[in-house]
Amino acid sequence: MSPLPGLRPLGRDLAVDLGTANTVIHARGRGIVLDEPSVVAVEVRSGRLVAAGTQAKEMLGRVPGTIRAVRPLRDGVVSDAEEAEVMLRLFVDRVRTSRVARPRMVLSVPSEVTGVERRALEDAALRCGAREVYLIEEPMAAAIGAGLPVHETPASMVVDIGGGTTDVAVISLGGVVRSATTRVAGDEVDDALISHLKAEHSLLLGERSAEAIKVAVGSVSTLRPELTTRVRGRDLVTGLPKSVELGSAEVRTAIEGPIVQIVDVVRATLDVCPPELAGDILDRGIMLTGGGALLRGMDERLRHELGVPVVIATDPLHASARGAGRCVDEFASLERVLVADHRR
Ligand code: ADP
Ligand code: MG
DSSP, X not given: OOOOTTOOOOOOOEEEEEOSSEEEEEETTTEEEEEEESOEEEETTTXXXXXXXXXXXXXXXXXXXXXXXXXXXXXXXXXXXXXXXXXXXXXXXXXXXXXXXXXXXXXXXXXXXOHHHHHHHHHHHHHTTOSEEEXXXXXXXXXXXXXXXXXXXXXXXXXXXXXXXXXXEEEETTEEEEEEEESOXXXXXXXXXXXXXXXXXXXXXXXXXXXHHHHHHOBSSOOSSOOEEEEEEEETTTOSEEEEEEEHHHHHHHTHHHHHHHHHHHHHHHHTSOHHHHHHHHHHOEEEEXXXXXXXXXXXXXXXXXXXXXEEOSSGGGHHHHHHHHHHHTHHHHGGGSBXXXXX
């Protein structure tokens, strides 16, 4: 998405949700101005950037040997700091309305990112032209974006199922009081589907096709009616293109492993909550955010297994960006939720 026309050329404050799967940018007073896959394509020999975002994602798994398409934040860790910076710079440049003004930036980073990596991303943001950089823990951003009353005493629970990580956080009085994270999320679901098709149908499938199947017919509870889709890939034995018909019940079985792990991390977090907090969560329910919240029946499955009400955030894919966005829009009142360690 390019900057909207007709705006005053001011460098607006930005909130950047640097997700493992998607990067979403909110500009102060304007709302969401960019939503792109966190993917870059670089020329292997020169290291030159060829594409970023949607264009680069299309190259994942199908580019010739001379170009490498990578997801620099894949598992919630910065697997390639240089590429992460290149990507951030490119996205920020796309939405900046002024080369001169230096915006304040609130950066939401995956919770698995280490202190050193956070520093590196913070420095990268400063090199991208930010005047000051503030970090916000992604589950906190997601909770604010989903409209949870994070400043109140009664606790709220947010479960953010992204691409590389699932984050569970219990929030009260503007802080995260209990949290857990696992590297099992959307990508693992796609991988489970790839393994299943290989084992049961001797069909080789790329990660983008697996994701498309998940979005088309994926579910974690019984569907009425069940769905079907046609899958194309390469036959493992003959090496030739082949297609098979796949039903949602079969997909559900195939992805059960990672789903159980996701449910378990939520259960484990509830288990270690002091009784008062557990009582609050029982009253208020769990808020589901992130793309994984869109997996059919995810809310019902959690409700059924944990006996706690579950609500899916409106527009769950943008919850963290909206939350970080509120921090730039209402900086004075929300500064407290930002991670204290910031530099000019
Ligand atoms: P991150 O914050 O890690 O970048 P997102 O919150 O953007 O992740 O969610 C991305 C994940 O959500 C991907 O694994 C993607 O496949 C999954 N996803 C997106 N839409 C859907 C959908 N409709 N059904 C199931 N999964 C979805
Ligand atoms: Mg996210």
